[in-house]
Amino acid sequence: MNASTSPATRPTIAPVAPLTDEHLRFSPLGLDEVRITSGFWSDWQRTNREVTAPHSVRWIEEDGAVDAFRRVAKGTPLSAAERPGMWFSDSDVYKTLEGLAWDLGVEPSEEFTRVIGDLAREIAAAQGDDGYLNTFVQEGNGERYAKLGWSHEMYCIGHLIQAAVAHKRTTGRDDVLDIAVAAANRLVGDFGDRKRTETDGHPEIEMALVELYRVTGTREYLTLAQQFLDLRGHGELDTNGNFDSVYYQDATPFREETTTVGHAVRAVYLIAGAVDLYLETGEDALLEAAERQWESMTATKTYVNGAIGSRVEGEAFGDSFELPPDLVYGETCATIGAMMLSWRLLLATGRSRYADSIERGLFNLVAASTSAERNAFFYANPAQRRTPRPAAPVGERPPRAEAPGTRPSWFVCACCPPNILRTVASLGAYVATSNSTGVQVHQYVPTRITAPVSSGTVALEMSTGYPVDGTVRITVRASTEDAWTLSLRSPDWADTVRVAVNGEAVNAAPSPSGYLEVERRWTEGDEVTMTLPMGPRYTVTHPQTDAVRGQVAIERGPLVYCFESPDQADGVDLNRVDLLVDEPIAEDEPADLLGSTAVVLRVPAVLRDEQAWATTGWAPLDAGPGTQDGGTQDGGAHGGAGSRVELVAIPYFLWANRGPSVMRIFTPYRRG
């Protein structure tokens, strides 16, 4: 089991690079094949590289996560009580390393190469001679595997493996991979062939072992991932009294589960691992269960901003339609995990809905989870703020949980910031895929793309002002003799999409899988123009989503908008407004807003007069203060006293960058 015997026939420089294309509808392209050239994603990758990366490297030093490896290497352990961070802080180091590694696939960096080398040496020095690696346990805090339900030992190794896979794929180097392989071999030795029948309380190892199999060709890793998945769901996980088996996705076997339950990050990581298994083994029951769970999550347990996991208690999925904006948890890592899951399902099924979901999560929740300067982060992501909360203390690490008025620099439980780092560094992988029939474009980003099709390699150049502008221009820079199909995702939010080739409109009804397909013999210089309807639109939710009944969100293209107090006129209380949805929304010209190009919206509304309600929280339906003057408590359908105001809406991802504020996405409305 030597890492240098990698058998990958086409070593794709991307997360998720299956060894076989037998179960792939779409094959991923590497970061070297999709070069992001400008625009929103490019800017984000630049600040990710220049700000988020050094910030993360500094914080894993400051918070003691790297020191834990040094202590183990030196034999100067700290007890659980003395350790400064979480017991699974190793994973923060690994995720940071993974982020730097993916970035090397985008742009070379001596600095990042040096940091990775240094970290790899520190990690290697801590690793046991037998491959075991977990600084918390190695510091003498508990026995190996004794509390796997809660210890995160395999979770940490999973992140080590993902980091190693990224590093191997972008650099070809084995120094991190060798550590990961040794750690994985330890797991194989200890758990393989059901030698032990426990599994980790926090899924992650499943995805990682499949990827390690892809890089090394060592089938035991795939088999072990399968074992861990199969062992779950029988209520046998030792939870050490922390939460119930539902929290751990251990109450129902994976193949029988019908929805997403329990801790949200665990849930989506587990499903993603199952799809990874499907991609290699082709077991239909895994894909079916994964799609079923994803469908339930997306239709009934996802906020319009892409947040999942409404409950702070257990950082967990709630029941279907339990989606109150004012008490949402919405962990950043959960939506990132949902993106990872959706990407795998997209590769497996070729259905555009998975790319839609990635777009919604990325442009809204994940983008909003980071400050405009990209050096501060939300762990839980508010969807409504009635009252400004105190700003995050600068330079301190709050415990996770409730979000303060502004984004903290780091967290005691620092899972989210490096998760953002690695996701943004690898964004290029989400743009396009190819297969024998042609090239599929999933996300609209200025890029240069080269992609293998059956008849050879093609090259495309995409230019667009998306997500501000709805025109996407794709120019063929190189083609093959044979015809092939260019497939363009028709976003779920777009009712009419126009496509023209070399200026001539083509029939562009979406295929059943959601793509606009144009098949022809392409020649260099051919230009495809897609025009998406970018007008602002009002969105309502499922009638069971009680918390936003009688309210609308505003979206424009892929962006969810919000109202934030710093933008409003004096005297406008965002807690007291009803939107006048039958009057037009005015759009400002695109302009810089907090470092991003954005279209500001001006929305007609009424500021409610609530004097009559001053001393009471409830009243009779037909005789209360809300109805004496015409009524507003039933969604505003009846009108009611108030004064006209114009509200300013901005993209949700830009909120909370100007100090503590009032903010809302959903707002009551009136008709007529």
Added chain:
Amino acid sequence: MNASTSPATRPTIAPVAPLTDEHLRFSPLGLDEVRITSGFWSDWQRTNREVTAPHSVRWIEEDGAVDAFRRVAKGTPLSAAERPGMWFSDSDVYKTLEGLAWDLGVEPSEEFTRVIGDLAREIAAAQGDDGYLNTFVQEGNGERYAKLGWSHEMYCIGHLIQAAVAHKRTTGRDDVLDIAVAAANRLVGDFGDRKRTETDGHPEIEMALVELYRVTGTREYLTLAQQFLDLRGHGELDTNGNFDSVYYQDATPFREETTTVGHAVRAVYLIAGAVDLYLETGEDALLEAAERQWESMTATKTYVNGAIGSRVEGEAFGDSFELPPDLVYGETCATIGAMMLSWRLLLATGRSRYADSIERGLFNLVAASTSAERNAFFYANPAQRRTPRPAAPVGERPPRAEAPGTRPSWFVCACCPPNILRTVASLGAYVATSNSTGVQVHQYVPTRITAPVSSGTVALEMSTGYPVDGTVRITVRASTEDAWTLSLRSPDWADTVRVAVNGEAVNAAPSPSGYLEVERRWTEGDEVTMTLPMGPRYTVTHPQTDAVRGQVAIERGPLVYCFESPDQADGVDLNRVDLLVDEPIAEDEPADLLGSTAVVLRVPAVLRDEQAWATTGWAPLDAGPGTQDGGTQDGGAHGGAGSRVELVAIPYFLWANRGPSVMRIFTPYRRG
């Protein structure tokens, strides 16, 4: 400072018995002066005595709370990790003792007397020679007062004092009181005259010290309570990294605070303590601040079922109108604390709104917090259940937090059950008061009342089928020569109340303070009949309560109703119903339901057809599945496809007694 030197001139056998009537609008009556004779409260007191009391006594043994005192007495300590319960489990013992003690004021019991004597001996044996008493610290877990922000040392002593006060008032005995006095003297010695300037992170000691002052006349206790209140609110409490100063009501000085913030139980206990101080000292700023905070809490942070504290995170008050039923926390102890606060404010101000609030909390949230059999309890109280949750494991103690599908027997953090015990045992105190002008009746309960007025003592007999029936009959059994006023609370939910004296209607407009006042020379046999409008009514909430916009609750008299799945016809999904509020609700005849007499309601509704929404959670306002067929997502105002159904509503307090279920209080509705 000998406990037997009690100076109380009129030793009222009730919680809250001020030493002076100078700052009392209404003076409390003792449990010996208000005898509950039959009906809902009487039945509850009986099961409280026969079921809840022995259940609690057994559990404080089983869960090790009493053992902690034994270990300290024997010198066989357990470490923090070894102790079976919470570090403040002493308070569970004290609250249980207090419950038994109040019950002795209702009915003598050799058994309760014996149990109290035994507990008193166990507690006394553990008390330090210097009066210090806290088993956790005495077992060697930390230094005295070293972590007052989190240690609950004074909180526990506060509960000891309340138990001792109850025991002294109902029995005249000093055995518990002597322990409490020694413990209080220890606090005076250590903290008095600002010798130390810390205070306990969990308020409770304030109320308790004022009550101990009332029983003993020792002014140092009153002064120390004042000191603890004054020290709070300057951000100086050492929180040991647990939560922020807002959580502890330590961010804003009490007299400047405008609303209820932070941990809900702490908040209401603190305000109650401040009103206790006002009742003795007359400091207007305290009463003003207390009324202001209560007003904000009641108008903007209280659920229709009387729940307060919407946030599970920190068991805390949310922002104003942050009241989603599907993620409510609503701790039982918080509403009990709000009742304690409201009672003190009622005595201080004579305003009926405080009695209204007690009625709402007691008949709904507190009644619902206990099972019909009174041997199982909710700690957090659901206001909506979309999906049945697993039943509570029988005979086990879950951690607090999320409520399972049925009520657990006990909790690791067992604060709520004995809080219910002591509250129900002392319910007689909440019925009526008197002052020089006459007698005030706040709650409508079959009782025999004797009360001092300026011209002597009067006796009343009240009979009623309330809360099922709205007729209340009060017969004068003894009076005085002089005229006096009988004041009857006009409930806030009652729009028209009729009052007759000896069969003749009298003008019964409520006074500014909310009471229907009838002044006359009463003679034995005079009969007052009050008739309350008991028809079911639809209730809407403030327009800022987003989570229930476009929904109604159903109330009947003081009872909030709910829909629960066991009562509905096959195929009726309570997640898909819209009430037809313009059609009449049918009322069944009163009948036994789960051991209580109740009126079942039959409510016309539509079962929505949501097929078109099967695969999506949101849609465009005017082109989505909800509007293609007429629309239901805007509060049902537009109608929409569906089939007619008749729903069954029951009193909320009876839910979750027939296994795990779906339940809702607020439901969408349609007009016309």
